[in-house]
Amino acid sequence: MDLKKKNVIWFLFFLLNSILLIIWGTLIFWLTKSHIIWNPLTFLLSFIPILFLIIIPLYFFIKSIVKLAKNFKIQERLTISKKYLIASFFITFLVWSLSILAFVLYFFPNAQLYNYDDGPYLLWNDDPKTTMTIIWHTKNPTESVLDFGESIGDMETFRVSVLEKRHVAKLRNLKAGTLYHYKITDFSTVIYNFTTAPSAITPFNFTAISDTHAGLDPSEYGAVTDAMTPYQYDFIIHAGDLGPYVGEELDGWHVFFNHMERHASTSPYMVAIGNHEYGVDIFARNFKYFFPYSYVEDWGHYYSFDYSNAHFVMIDVFQNQLDWGGFLLEAQEAWLRQDLALNKDKWLFVVLHAPPYSTGDFNMHEKLATQLAPIFYENQVDVVLSGHDHHYEAFWTNRTESWGGTYFFVTGGGGDLDEFIMHRNRDPWKRLWHNASIEAYQNDYITRNYQIYGELTHHFMHFELNGNNLHIKAIRDNGSLIQEFFITK
Numbered sequence: 001m002d003l004k005k006k007n008v009i010w011f012l013f014f015l016l017n018s019i020l021l022i023i024w025g026t027l028i029f030w031l032t033k034s035h036i037i038w039n040p041l042t043f044l045l046s047f048i049p050i051l052f053l054i055i056i057p058l059y060f061f062i063k064s065i066v067k068l069a070k071n072f073k074i075q076e077r078l079t080i081s082k083k084y085l086i087a088s089f090f091i092t093f094l095v096w097s098l099s100i101l102a103f104v105l106y107f108f109p110n111a112q113l114y115n116y117d118d119g120p121y122l123l124w125n126d127d128p129k130t131t132m133t134i135i136w137h138t139k140n141p142t143e144s145v146l147d148f149g150e151s152i153g154d155m156e157t158f159r160v161s162v163l164e165k166r167h168v169a170k171l172r173n174l175k176a177g178t179l180y181h182y183k184i185t186d187f188s189t190v191i192y193n194f195t196t197a198p199s200a201i202t203p204f205n206f207t208a209i210s211d212t213h214a215g216l217d218p219s220e221y222g223a224v225t226d227a228m229t230p231y232q233y234d235f236i237i238h239a240g241d242l243g244p245y246v247g248e249e250l251d252g253w254h255v256f257f258n259h260m261e262r263h264a265s266t267s268p269y270m271v272a273i274g275n276h277e278y279g280v281d282i283f284a285r286n287f288k289y290f291f292p293y294s295y296v297e298d299w300g301h302y303y304s305f306d307y308s309n310a311h312f313v314m315i316d317v318f319q320n321q322l323d324w325g326g327f328l329l330e331a332q333e334a335w336l337r338q339d340l341a342l343n344k345d346k347w348l349f350v351v352l353h354a355p356p357y358s359t360g361d362f363n364m365h366e367k368l369a370t371q372l373a374p375i376f377y378e379n380q381v382d383v384v385l386s387g388h389d390h391h392y393e394a395f396w397t398n399r400t401e402s403w404g405g406t407y408f409f410v411t412g413g414g415g416d417l418d419e420f421i422m423h424r425n426r427d428p429w430k431r432l433w434h435n436a437s438i439e440a441y442q443n444d445y446i447t448r449n450y451q452i453y454g455e456l457t458h459h460f461m462h463f464e465l466n467g468n469n470l471h472i473k474a475i476r477d478n479g480s481l482i483q484e485f486f487i488t489k
């Protein structure tokens, strides 16, 4: 074989090896993050190819380097094709610099580069009775200066003399059930207020939205927000998908904040992570940067909180990146069981982005339903809130049980609607790629027995809790009522 041909072959080898190494690195990284439940089969399926991907490229990689070096020496004497060496150098340079860039992006999330003035918004990452976390972002690093107090005329100034772009003020030792005012000097002249959670069982309200997808069409999210305005609510539950590409797209976060600030500056915003908060970052670090809740795990974005006589569990259905929306990993399931078992509150709400039951575009998440429905049943969960499918739908399971059964709501009409399948005249409410051999979902057992109603409409939900009574409303963006439920227990 002439030397020119050899050069081509080694060059291609070199390129292939680099690509294989990148695939291998990504796979290892993904598997580590996913900490999937290992059994002999998954072990064999995952590690045998990985071993091949390590050993084979490593062998050829070293060999090709040696060959190239040798050729280079020969080349000086025999004037062999320099262009292949130059081309392989450039391609190698490109491949490796892209790998390094990917590595940097993986290990250093870009939210630190966030370049907008946004906020303030509220959330709880501790006891809602005695704490409140206020967050705002500044384009340039500034000191954090916050005035706050029970009376507008007598606010105390707190200053953190560290220059930051993300300002997280966690107020502690607050009085329960108390109205506080706050102002962020040097940022805005507006005086905002919030109320801490009550110490005793007290009537309260909250709203629930999902899939606001701010940025796809900002006016749609705005219309839902406007419809929420006449309603009183103590906090907001969001079942995920805040913006279209918020995971790693910083501009998307800005669009989202622009819309959420007007209600989240006075009402804590409690989010259950959606797929769009992950984006391409399997750690969802930007979401964590913007929403530092008290997560149970470093790599699992789930948490719970109490308000009056209700307990709220916020699940991360995408922790297992190999099976989005498929099921909860062992640790999260164990935590969920324990968290629900320890609960002493009368009302139980679970929020998770992917709906166990739905007849929308994504349809039922059967594995999720199989895993969670028995847990919800055992612990008598009252309401499960989801999104992901962009419509409104209500299911009611175990309705003959004395404790009242569980309501499952898909409340994904917060800003974007599923226009694709659900608008079809034929077979609406049916997934296009659903396997017809196991029956269409709109006629299956779950739909026949549990479904109450569904509608493709922009909407939000409002919950009024008063001791033993729960009043649920689903409200369209024009303010009209989709349906309401009165539950007593």
Ligand SMILES: [Fe+2]
Pocket: 211, 213, 241, 387, 388, 389, 390, 412
């Ligand atoms: Fe969505």
Ligand SMILES: [Fe+2]
Pocket: 241, 274, 275, 276, 353, 387, 388, 389
């Ligand atoms: Fe989603």
